[in-house]
Amino acid sequence: MATYTINVNGKKREVDADPDTPLLWVLRDHLGLVGTKYGCGVASCGACTIHLDGSAVRSCSVPVGAIENQKITSIEGLSEKGDHPVQLAWKEHDVPQCGYCQAGQIMSASALLKKNANPTDDEIMGAMAGNICRCGTYNRINAAIKTAVKNS
Amino acid sequence: MNVKVNRRSFIQVSSLVSGGLVLGFSWGSCTRPEEVIVMPKEWFDLNGFLKIGDNGLVTIMSPNPEIGQNVKTAMPMIIAEELDVDWKNVIVEQAPLNTDLFNRQVAGGSQSIRQGWTSLRTTGATAKQMLINAAAQKWEVEASTLKAEKGFVINSAGEKLGYGELASIASGMEVPTSESVKLKDPKDFTLIGTNVSNVDIDKIITGKPLFGIDTKKEGMVYASVLRPPSFGNSLKSVNDAEARQVTGVSDVVQFGDKVAVIASNSWAAMKGKKALKAEWENGETEDTAFHDEEMMTLLNTKTDKPKREEGNVEKGFAEADEVIERIYEAPFLPHNCLEPMNFYADVRSDKVELLGPIQTPAGTRKQVADLLERPEDEVSVDMTRMGGGFGRRLYGDFALEAAEISDKIKKPVQVLFTREDDMTAGTYRPASKYKFKAGIKDGRMTSYHLVGVGYDMWGNCTRHDNFPGGAVDNYLVESHTPHTNITTGAWRAPITNFLAFAEQAFLDEVAEKCEKDPVEFRLELFEKAKSNPAGKVEYDVDKSIGVIKLAAEKSNWGKSQDGVYQGFSTYYSHNTYVAEVAEVVLENGSPKVQKVTCAIDCGIVVNPLGALNQVEGGVVDGIGHAMYADFSFENGRANHENFNTFRLIRNPEAPKVETHFVESYNDPTGLGEPTLPPAGGAIANAFAKAGKERMYKQPFIQAKGLIG
Numbered sequence: 073m074a075t076y077t078i079n080v081n082g083k084k085r086e087v088d089a090d091p092d093t094p095l096l097w098v099l100r101d102h103l104g105l106v107g108t109k110y111g112c113g114v115a116s117c118g119a120c121t122i123h124l125d126g127s128a129v130r131s132c133s134v135p136v137g138a139i140e141n142q143k144i145t146s147i148e149g150l151s152e153k154g155d156h157p158v159q160l161a162w163k164e165h166d167v168p169q170c171g172y173c174q175a176g177q178i179m180s181a182s183a184l185l186k187k188n189a190n191p192t193d194d195e196i197m198g199a200m201a202g203n204i205c206r207c208g209t210y211n212r213i214n215a216a217i218k219t220a221v222k223n224s
Numbered sequence: 225m226n227v228k229v230n231r232r233s234f235i236q237v238s239s240l241v242s243g244g245l246v247l248g249f250s251w252g253s254c255t256r257p258e259e260v261i262v263m264p265k266e267w268f269d270l271n272g273f274l275k276i277g278d279n280g281l282v283t284i285m286s287p288n289p290e291i292g293q294n295v296k297t298a299m300p301m302i303i304a305e306e307l308d309v310d311w312k313n314v315i316v317e318q319a320p321l322n323t324d325l326f327n328r329q330v331a332g333g334s335q336s337i338r339q340g341w342t343s344l345r346t347t348g349a350t351a352k353q354m355l356i357n358a359a360a361q362k363w364e365v366e367a368s369t370l371k372a373e374k375g376f377v378i379n380s381a382g383e384k385l386g387y388g389e390l391a392s393i394a395s396g397m398e399v400p401t402s403e404s405v406k407l408k409d410p411k412d413f414t415l416i417g418t419n420v421s422n423v424d425i426d427k428i429i430t431g432k433p434l435f436g437i438d439t440k441k442e443g444m445v446y447a448s449v450l451r452p453p454s455f456g457n458s459l460k461s462v463n464d465a466e467a468r469q470v471t472g473v474s475d476v477v478q479f480g481d482k483v484a485v486i487a488s489n490s491w492a493a494m495k496g497k498k499a500l501k502a503e504w505e506n507g508e509t510e511d512t513a514f515h516d517e518e519m520m521t522l523l524n525t526k527t528d529k530p531k532r533e534e535g536n537v538e539k540g541f542a543e544a545d546e547v548i549e550r551i552y553e554a555p556f557l558p559h560n561c562l563e564p565m566n567f568y569a570d571v572r573s574d575k576v577e578l579l580g581p582i583q584t585p586a587g588t589r590k591q592v593a594d595l596l597e598r599p600e601d602e603v604s605v606d607m608t609r610m611g612g613g614f615g616r617r618l619y620g621d622f623a624l625e626a627a628e629i630s631d632k633i634k635k636p637v638q639v640l641f642t643r644e645d646d647m648t649a650g651t652y653r654p655a656s657k658y659k660f661k662a663g664i665k666d667g668r669m670t671s672y673h674l675v676g677v678g679y680d681m682w683g684n685c686t687r688h689d690n691f692p693g694g695a696v697d698n699y700l701v702e703s704h705t706p707h708t709n710i711t712t713g714a715w716r717a718p719i720t721n722f723l724a725f726a727e728q729a730f731l732d733e734v735a736e737k738c739e740k741d742p743v744e745f746r747l748e749l750f751e752k753a754k755s756n757p758a759g760k761v762e763y764d765v766d767k768s769i770g771v772i773k774l775a776a777e778k779s780n781w782g783k784s785q786d787g788v789y790q791g792f793s794t795y796y797s798h799n800t801y802v803a804e805v806a807e808v809v810l811e812n813g814s815p816k817v818q819k820v821t822c823a824i825d826c827g828i829v830v831n832p833l834g835a836l837n838q839v840e841g842g843v844v845d846g847i848g849h850a851m852y853a854d855f856s857f858e859n860g861r862a863n864h865e866n867f868n869t870f871r872l873i874r875n876p877e878a879p880k881v882e883t884h885f886v887e888s889y890n891d892p893t894g895l896g897e898p899t900l901p902p903a904g905g906a907i908a909n910a911f912a913k914a915g916k917e918r919m920y921k922q923p924f925i926q927a928k929g930l931i932g
């Protein structure tokens with residue numbers, strides 16, 4: 073057990089945890105930020121996607137002990153009022169079915185747009201291939217990303 | 225008068241007390257952020273379904289579990305329609321379990337809207353009548369001279385009284401009998417049939433707690449449960465010394481053949497479980513090879529009593545110009561809801577509280593009461609939004625585990641399955657095989673024999689009264705449902721999720737032998753069922769023909785561009801008629817499904833925005849599992865545990881889905897499941913057109929020559 077100071081959504085947070093504790097569970101259980109979801113624990117579903125210094129990473133596979141001073145952004149910190157262009161596009165297209173994968177989808181999509189403001193269809197599908205939607209909302213996800221591109 | 229401080233006003237008050245001035249809500253999804261709804265000072269209960277605030281705001285309870293089928297939006301819409309209230313003044317809440325008040329609080333069989341339709345409408349209309357009666361009392365006029373519109377009662381002089389002003393009088397009035405209230409003519413609907421976005425959208429896109437897994441309660445601990453790794457194993461012994469060393473682990477408890485590791489957080493519980501050293505007693509375990517052999521034997525075994533028989537198939541085959549016989553095979557399948565199974569339980573001496581994602585709260589409450597030997601009225605089961613259901617959450621095994629553990633440790637607990645637990649201890653879609661045999665005479669299918677084998681399929685693994693029942697002179701359907709010790713259960717569109725593929729793929733082969741276009745061939749059979757039926761016809765022929773023609777027309781059936789191969793499929797399930805055309809292209813010799821055109825007759829479409837999502841999801845799900853879902857057992861143990869090896873359909877593999885609803889004023893029917901069954905057949909038939917071998921076994925990806 074050790075104490076870590078990590079930078080989450082613009083705030084310094086202290087957590088007591090074993091170094092191998094995945095960031096996913098630090099966010100969810102230690103910090104109560106439950107927007108980041110558990111789906112597989114093996115970096116295969118994307119439900120736990122967050123940004124680490126702006127890049128999409130699977131938080132289930134990043135141990136808290138490996139974090140130094142990178143900036144961690146979870147869905148709760150993506151925008152102050154839920155009005156990031158990707159969030160607004162998600163709303164406009166009414167993307168979710170069950171909704172469980174959607175925080176991860178939004179985090180992957182927003183990381184993509186940060187790096188590539190105008191992705192092609194193939195680039196969108198490629199960037200989103202790591203995020204499973206068991207409900208099959210892929211058509212809407214891709215349409216919403218295009219809307220977000222237009223509105224950013 | 226029925227005035228009391230209820231939950232909502234309590235929440236408002238407590239929010240004020242805690243310093244957060246609650247003014248800006250954007251609950252109703254049509255509420256734009258700039259529109260600030262001020263919460264009322266007082267709420268008035270009109271019936272269990274709705275409360276009206278003194279400022280006209282309306283809270284509508286959504287009675288049924290929400291698994292992503294969007295009933296939490298659609299059911300309240302139906303009430304709001306008949307109540308005549310502006311949707312932007314509606315707040316939706318998940319109703320508690322209350323079997324006295326609500327009918328059938330179940331998410332299953334695509335029945336929430338269909339079975340709730342009339343009672344939800346009546347609920348809204350009854351409340352509206354009470355508000356009208358209240359206005360009549362106030363104005364001292366006959367109620368019949370008044371009408372309601374968008375949250376107001378209006379008199380013949382055009383004067384208005386808001387629902388908020390009438391709520392307190394209305395809530396004290398006698399409830400009119402359901403016979404005395406008038407429902408709207410569907411042609412006059414103003415809300416039903418419009419696009420309304422998901423009532424939880426804001427919470428979903430901002431990551432607010434919403435799902436069972438998000439539950440955090442005072443004093444709650446987490447449990448990760450070790451279960452037998454193979455079906456048929458039992459627990460011999462367990463060494464928990466290492467598990468107890470894991471930081472955060474507070475206890476290890478054994479119950480039945482299971483061992484629960486209790487910890488202060490989810491990760492510690494999971495890590496502790498991994499550190500358990502268990503020894504298992506090998507009981508009778510089953511293999512896929514055994515299942516295959518058993519099913520093959522049964523496919524060739526006559527049943528004592530056919531499910532349905534007309535004419536004489538043997539004679540038909542003997543007289544036929546050509547006989548064709550094919551076998552189709554499908555594995556057991558896990559549901560893989562993206563939110564793994566979990567449940568919260570707090571078993572105390574005075575009451576038992578459960579909370580979590582469950583499709584059958586009433587049945588679960590009863591099971592928990594039985595397990596703990598407590599009266600049912602001491603047990604409550606509250607529903608959270610669910611990260612998928614697909615049938616898995618019809619079975620409350622995880623809720624029972626939570627109750628049992630809480631009872632043992634005397635603490636509130638959340639049981640959380642790891643993905644590995646979820647995939648290996650599931651209630652699987654039963655493995656099944658179907659053998660079809662058809663006799664062709666003079667270019668027509670005159671005999672049809674189906675034998676099905678499916679494990680523990682509720683006594684019937686067929687849909688013997690579905691098409692082509694009644695459309696073929698000699699018709700015989702038989703079913704075998706052997707037992708397995710692998711737990712099986714309903715999986716989205718039970719039975720038909722595979723049967724429809726098998727049947728529709730087979731019919732395409734028969735059509736080919738008859739030298740007929742697949743659409744023409746099916747239409748001829750339906751025409752026969754209508755004009756000269758061979759037996760009872762339990763599906764609506766006109767609706768069937770309607771969706772077939774619509775799909776053919778919208779997809780330009782038979783006129784696709786060069787290099788685009790079309791496959792057709794149609795199926796009726798959950799009271800809904802669907803036809804699909806898949807379009808496949810070859811990329812480096814491998815087929816890619818680029819588009820599916822779907823025609824669907826599900827009666828009135830309550831919320832087209834949500835309905836389209838269901839259609840798209842069903843098609844994508846059907847294709848995904850037909851293509852990729854490989855699952856088998858060796859010595860009772862599942863061959864996949866997680867998404868790193870078990871393949872689910874992903875974004876680049878999903879086709880565009882184009883949907884066409886048949887315009888209808890008929891009562892709504894199911895929508896969460898019916899677009900799944902035909903999808904597998906549509907793509908398989910398109911693959912054949914593209915020159916690939918025909919598909920007989922799921923997953924298709926393993927078929928020889930399909931890829932490359």
Ligand code: FES
Nearest residue numbers: 111112113118132
């Ligand atoms: S939970 Fe991290 S990728 Fe699935």
Ligand code: FES
Nearest residue numbers: 170171205206207
């Ligand atoms: S919306 Fe259910 S998993 Fe994506």
